[in-house]
Amino acid sequence: MPESADNPESFTYFPIGIVRSPFPDIAGMPIQPRGARGIRGTIEIRPEFVAGLKDLEEFSHVILIYAFHRCNGHSLEVKPFLDPKPHGIFATRAPKRPNAIGLSIVRLADIAGNNVEIEDVDNLDGTPLLVIKPYVPAFDSHCDAKAGWFDAVSHNATSVRSDERFR
DSSP, X not given: OOSOTTOTTOOOOOOSEEEEOSOOSSTTSBSSGGGGTTOEEXXXXXXXGGGGGTTGGGOSEEEEEEEOTTOOSOOSEEOOTTOSSOEEGXXXXXXXXXXXXXXEEEXXXXXXXXXXXXXXXXXXXXXXXXXXXXXXXXXXXXXXXXXXXXXXXXXXXXTOBOOSTTO
């Protein structure tokens, strides 16, 4: 919740849960869900938020918004994983952002109590989860979208892995 509803300059967020994945370290993990096909993980939802999962099982995919909790500081220009040329941070998906917040779209596999089973997980184990939103193709997919410099390199996201550059 915002520290003050009257102050748009200050926010405090808290995790609704924790993402559990097979990736204990940043180095070697997938850089996008597309490179994590079939990799399973679990979201452990805090008990006070379990009621918010009602009807989520009807969706095939969910959007996860989370904190890049192992990033220190930020860079306004970075060399992203998929391109050796530097780009402005806002033209990349690199984690060293002024607000270290990430987004992934993952497959929803199952919900059992406070555990949400997911696939295509590209998160570090222990990632604090801020929000789950349903993925709605009619709202979230834009067939006429352009992806800038990613258009030439996005096919490499299935094989490129993370390294230490954004610690």
